[in-house]
Amino acid sequence: MTQIKNIGVFTSGGDAPGMNAAIRSVVRSATYYGFDVTGIRRGYEGMINGELFAMDRKSVSNIIQRGGTILKTARSEQFKTPEGRKLAYEQLKKHNVDALVAIGGDGTFTGARIFGQEYDIPVVGLPGTIDNDLSGTDFTIGYDTAINTVIDAVDKIRDTAESHDRVFIIEVMGRDSGLIALRTGIASGAEAIIIPETKTDLNNLCERLEHSRKDKLSKIVIVAEGEDAGGAFEIGRHVKERFPHYDTRVSILGHIQRGGRPSCMDRVLASRVGVAAVEALRDGHRNEMVGVIHNEISYTPFEHACKHTVEINPAFLKIVEILAI
């Protein structure tokens, strides 16, 4: 094991609140342990294009509370090719970077895993995605903030729903995972939630809308974008057809879900795994994602972290049904 001297850090894939807190933690703890730090802009794309620069503890002052990522992020087609990865490696060598902390999600770690097999650069990953769809950690950085953003928005829509006796079909993020929909559905008092992990049954939905609280005309349905019935607009169309007397509206929450000041828990999680990532590199770890399971730091090989094996707790679906009584 060669001695690491210079740790590169970057964010990749969709941005998530808390990524800045994670960058800060990596830079500060690397400095604390005597490493040099190199920031890499725009993820793998910037690595290939040589967007590398020295960072120190002051580079990350006053960012713990900011959304987005000061290192910017991008998706890179080039990095999927051996030629692209070779260029990236050459840039790292040129800047004397001999280890990496990759902050991102599934795609980020897939890239990191392949890169780590081809080149002798230890890479450690931090789970940064609002979707919470990674194995190897109870929560991903950004998830807690995103679900708070969603319920804040749904609380506002509920004001209007109650005032007008409206049914609202609200689409939240989650192309492959219903985890945002699941917790926000419970927390916003939704009548029903519709997620990719279960087959969407529009008849069942309509029955629930019909039978739940007949004396109440204002109802909310939370839909994860990845479900298989065509999304919130299609579901809204179906509900309108079946219940023409309802005043049914559709709302797509969209990109607001990725932004905003990170919550306390996201900042703490990001700070913890940032420190642990640097300590892991120091201790010889590589090709692993650092997460938190049962409140303890955990290390998961990239190939296991990437697989979307996160399961939906059926008790949560039952809670939605019980509380919609």
Next chain:
Amino acid sequence: MTQIKNIGVFTSGGDAPGMNAAIRSVVRSATYYGFDVTGIRRGYEGMINGELFAMDRKSVSNIIQRGGTILKTARSEQFKTPEGRKLAYEQLKKHNVDALVAIGGDGTFTGARIFGQEYDIPVVGLPGTIDNDLSGTDFTIGYDTAINTVIDAVDKIRDTAESHDRVFIIEVMGRDSGLIALRTGIASGAEAIIIPETKTDLNNLCERLEHSRKDKLSKIVIVAEGEDAGGAFEIGRHVKERFPHYDTRVSILGHIQRGGRPSCMDRVLASRVGVAAVEALRDGHRNEMVGVIHNEISYTPFEHACKHTVEINPAFLKIVEILAI
């Protein structure tokens, strides 16, 4: 002038944050001045259907901070007919209501004006709409909250826009008025704003996007829904076609703009005009909207309040251009 004994209060049209603060103020000040108060649910529709009930000062406890309207709101086709208005009048008589405070916007006051001509019920209006598109008041109840909600959302989207170097076309409310777009465009540092009051010039928009800060790829355009180029999706399509190398996204903020806890200014405005409306009825006013102009209470006949003569200050458009440098 008959002595008023019982004041009815209702909300009508689209809901707006601060309507509850207005209801509270009307109920409390009517009680203070010795009137009875009758709440009417669901606007004109509920008036026709007899949804009237006695209110006292406790009925409005702990609502000043809540979005929506505890009296609910609706649009009424029936009230547009003489028969509907007759039914409404009979219900008011039945419940001994001999004066009304109507909280709403343009449509609400049009109804009130006609009703006030046909029947001897003095009606005073309060400007409750997020659009700020009424003459006779500097601001409408709900506008200040709505523009804060918009910039909160745009701040979040900007986190993502900056992180990904994206162009965002963001649609805000305003079918006939660009006032929400205007102030939120300035406050969110938008590159350009597009409003119903001016002809939309997509070539000009594209030129501005091209020439403003060439070194900056993240740009925001705020679009009022009522503009004449087809809305944010159509504008987004045009921008994508012209600048295929931009990562252009569209976001429709939608119904979140109507909800939420009212801002301090909206609560103060609602409280002031609520008191003034009751005092106006006591003093013999009728068929007038009570607003605030230059920080003083003002009274505007419904026919003048209704006309959409609110003009856009050209200096505001110039500011957007200057600050987008």
Next chain:
Amino acid sequence: MTQIKNIGVFTSGGDAPGMNAAIRSVVRSATYYGFDVTGIRRGYEGMINGELFAMDRKSVSNIIQRGGTILKTARSEQFKTPEGRKLAYEQLKKHNVDALVAIGGDGTFTGARIFGQEYDIPVVGLPGTIDNDLSGTDFTIGYDTAINTVIDAVDKIRDTAESHDRVFIIEVMGRDSGLIALRTGIASGAEAIIIPETKTDLNNLCERLEHSRKDKLSKIVIVAEGEDAGGAFEIGRHVKERFPHYDTRVSILGHIQRGGRPSCMDRVLASRVGVAAVEALRDGHRNEMVGVIHNEISYTPFEHACKHTVEINPAFLKIVEILAI
């Protein structure tokens, strides 16, 4: 085991955000499972005074998002006496209440434990306190909201601290527990945290302030109210004496920490344990607190939940030190 027919629910001790979500969950799930529900106002005090009333699923509409507790809360000296508990029991019998769900903290469960030994009324507890100082659950209802409220306030104070190069000593809640200080200290990028679980060493604090980032004059220290050096004012006095050239200020966050709309996680936690409490009573549990450990429902006898054995993870203290570099 007698068949339970009517479940009483109450909140007791300090209020916490999410208590309403818990009440809603208990009422709705009790209704779902066929029980009658009795609300008890003002905790044990109201139980003694007969403030009991029937609740149904509609009683808890539109409260999931509200801070405080619709059942109100109080501390009761009377309930600490056998005579008080006897009166309470007689009121429960009078209203046919044959089981209880108690939402509160340490003092609440101590009362419940004694009451459950004296009278044949099964009691199940839900952890409702912002302090997170109960064994038997990873998190208490209200803690997540409170720490978000704290960092929101500290973010605001930091704006001023940075603008003026000031040192701020900020006191947060936590008479016996440093858990609020610990996570908010990490999340707000504090230079140091001071908690009841460790001996306060003012010399060490001053050394850290002196040596950390000498080029930076704006620094934040988070102090839990229960620490042993006399609180934030005393610590501020000491820092001023030692560093007269610092512009040192003290801020006591105070009661804002108990209020506010509950976070998504607090609403989900409250909803989960609310359902589980009713199911536990149905299944014959008694004298237990229902919590969530490692994302699974857990049951802890009151005598174990009450003991303040919550330990501070030393890794968290180390993180504060590392990131203050």
Next chain:
Amino acid sequence: MTQIKNIGVFTSGGDAPGMNAAIRSVVRSATYYGFDVTGIRRGYEGMINGELFAMDRKSVSNIIQRGGTILKTARSEQFKTPEGRKLAYEQLKKHNVDALVAIGGDGTFTGARIFGQEYDIPVVGLPGTIDNDLSGTDFTIGYDTAINTVIDAVDKIRDTAESHDRVFIIEVMGRDSGLIALRTGIASGAEAIIIPETKTDLNNLCERLEHSRKDKLSKIVIVAEGEDAGGAFEIGRHVKERFPHYDTRVSILGHIQRGGRPSCMDRVLASRVGVAAVEALRDGHRNEMVGVIHNEISYTPFEHACKHTVEINPAFLKIVEILAI
């Protein structure tokens, strides 16, 4: 009139939300009109110490939404002396600064007025203070944000007050002005407000607490720090003595009131007056504060802006009384 080439900009006195939006507006509009721009850190103190640096449009990217001031602020004893002002003038000359935009309040403009009499440097001021206590503008930058911060905090305290039936005496900022207390008192549904502009009558306060809503034990009193009865703690002591059966608590909101993301209105105001200040310098104005009166840009000589002649609208005090019924 010499041609201006280089405009210096600084913030001074207490920081206020929206100062960054004002700085951005000055820098961008100066650039737009062809001026060079020099940033001055730490107000007059930094001017004396030579903390001047060139700014361009990019220096102010992504700050419109941030609280505090990127130029930092300070109070300067040195600038009150002729020697200090001479040093400041020499630094301006050295950096070729030939005009100034001063963002601050009363003290800032007093300094600017004297400086402008002694040296041939045109100075224009922008009203930046949360207190709203300047003549020559309807609102100061920061006031709208501060009152929203206050009601957000009071809403949280109210959750606790209602849950525990408590009386809360809440102190807000305003050493010489009751304007923060006045609007937040109305907006938070306070029972009474106590301000410096009127003599504090504790007997009257106690009578109002006694007679207002006897059936309601939870009451809120908003106190401006500058009132003459000794502040919130002293008032709280008096209330406790008079009503020992009340559960009376005191809360000092403190420094959170200065920070936070500026509201939409504060950003718009800051953007407007920033542009107008640069245009004013271009057009030969000097020794004037640029404000907004009745929605139009206004220019007020520093000597008139400084005097605290802002009067309290008695109608506002009446509203508090009426709505506390």
